[in-house]
Amino acid sequence: MKLRSTLLEELTWTEIESAIEGGAKTVIVPAGSVEQHGPHLGILKDAAWAEAIGVELAEKLGDALVAPVIRPGCSEHHMGFSGTISYRPETLMRVLEDYCSSLDSHGFEHIVLFSLHGGNFPAMNAILPSIADDVNAQIITLLDKGLLIDPLMEGLDEMGISADARGHGGAAVTASVWHLRPDLVREAEFTPGFMGDVSTSTLMMNGLDAVTELGHMGDPTKATLELGEEVTERIVAAFSERIYAERGDSDE
Numbered sequence: 001m002k003l004r005s006t007l008l009e010e011l012t013w014t015e016i017e018s019a020i021e022g023g024a025k026t027v028i029v030p031a032g033s034v035e036q037h038g039p040h041l042g043i044l045k046d047a048a049w050a051e052a053i054g055v056e057l058a059e060k061l062g063d064a065l066v067a068p069v070i071r072p073g074c075s076e077h078h079m080g081f082s083g084t085i086s087y088r089p090e091t092l093m094r095v096l097e098d099y100c101s102s103l104d105s106h107g108f109e110h111i112v113l114f115s116l117h118g119g120n121f122p123a124m125n126a127i128l129p130s131i132a133d134d135v136n137a138q139i140i141t142l143l144d145k146g147l148l149i150d151p152l153m154e155g156l157d158e159m160g161i162s163a164d165a166r167g168h169g170g171a172a173v174t175a176s177v178w179h180l181r182p183d184l185v186r187e188a189e190f191t192p193g194f195m196g197d198v199s200t201s202t203l204m205m206n207g208l209d210a211v212t213e214l215g216h217m218g219d220p221t222k223a224t225l226e227l228g229e230e231v232t233e234r235i236v237a238a239f240s241e242r243i244y245a246e247r248g249d250s251d252e
Helices: 013-021 045-061 089-105 118-134 145-158 171-180 200-206 225-247
Strands: 026-031 064-066 110-115 138-141
Touching (some): 026 045, 026 089, 045 110, 089 118, 110 118, 110 225, 118 138, 118 145, 138 225, 145 171, 145 225, 171 225
16 A cells, blocks of 8 residues: 555554555654754754654665654753743653553554753653553664764764854754754854853753854854755665664665
8 A cells, every 4th residue: 555645643543544554654753943053954853854854764775654753852041042942851751651552552563762952862761661661562763863963973074064164053953954944944143153162061051142142153154955855864864774684684
């Protein structure tokens, strides 16, 4: 059966049932955030980016569907900027539990969890053991910062762009979003962000507005559509390789 979409929310229940019976045993749960990324990216950036990467990943796997993206995330450190919506960690944990329980009940055998917002990692990783105990499906997690950051850095290196151009709203992420969701990108607003060194703990404690008035880090002026395609392909390749390994099949 040829599906109209890999997105669960765009399919009817009968199409989803048929897809599962036909071998679509993997469901991907992308998580993002609704938070600022400087003046050049819409606040839906992380959520929209995660959904788009989820679709690319499902198409590469060929036997997966994509659950509705978890839009808000744990973004308290961005609340100094207008429009940001932040979940409490326990809220995100409960949402993730209910997502996995619901999807498990429909017969999916593999539930893939990933987040393109690093602030979600602690809460998501904390609840994983409980979820794994409560569902029959195999929980496959891509909640490893290296698995996300390495493709970004490798993409910059491939394009000959300095590593310090990376960052929150910097060159690599801006480029990937530009490639996948150009409607969220304001090229006229590209400007270098905070380029100094600051620890994650400092950002989480004091908020990003204590570091940068514009809200972003790195240098989006170095973003190009070519870089965006390179970074996107590297993320999808890294994610799919992990999934193949966890499911015990091979990358064909």
